[in-house]
Amino acid sequence: IVLDLKELDRYSYSGHSALTGKKKREWQDVEYVLGFFGRNVVEARRGYVSYIKEGISLGRQPELVGGGLIRSLGGWDVVKKMRLSGQDRIKSDQRILGESDFVSDVLSESEGQFSRKYKLKSLCYDFEKVVEKISLLFQVEKEYITGRGRQKDRVQARDLLCYWTVVELGMPMVDLARKFDITPAAVSYAVQRGEKIAKEQGYQLEA
Structure with missing residues (x-):
């Protein structure tokens, strides 16, 4: 679809340009996505771009191709690392989920992960x-x-x-x-x- 990152910066049917600050896309929740990459906008955008650049060399990865929800969240690795505070939002935000049939399965799996995370923290794991x-x-x-x-x-x-x-x-x-x-x-x-x-x-x- 696009040949390089410069073209991706201008591509209208991707949220990438909004995440990098090149364009405004009302449908792209920039703050939510960048929250996974840093504590402020500058740091997060730098981390996001670095992640994208390093991922290009990996080529197509079959494990990241599947249901609409998994793709929209960035693959199972991202799903498993989602914060507890974002769970309800993910469940209700149609811009992220669309009409995916994977919602229940993902929330069920992530709920177990969240419970374990807080159990470990209660045991003073840091x-x-x-x-x-x-x-x-x-x-x-x-x-x-x-x-x-x-x-x-x-x-x-x-x-x-x-x-x-x-x-x-x-x-x-x-x-x-x-x-x-x-x-x-x-x-x-x-x-x-x-x-x-x-x-x-x-x-x-x-x-």
Whole structure:
């Protein structure tokens, strides 16, 4: 449909131009979408554009192609990370959902995720406690996990850290990006790798 980001900035049938501030689209809820990428408009737009640019190199991803709701929210990764405060809005906002048949299934799955997130927080799980948990699993110092370096065990530990803090605790990806001095897109990929590690090794945050 479009050849590059410059064309996408001008494309009338996408919310991208509104999210980047190039055009005004009354039907695009800019504030809601940018809320996933930063705490203010400038930071969020920078994070959003960075995410889009890094995603281009991945090409078409089958796991992000499916029902209207899943596509409109940006794929299952985004659905699973939605904040509790946005649940009712997602349910009622026709600009986001349209007439999707996936509403009930998604809300049911996300409700379980939200309940778990608040249970973990009631057990005092935060970034530091997750780092401590992973340091015991990998038998390394906490500073080793959060420090710079591309050693295999360090990267795996950090991937697991990203997965647990983002998906399990609901920590914004932009906050982790700032901690590790990387882009939100890099955090997103780390979350996916961390999820795979957790499943393959049977790691559980509460265990």
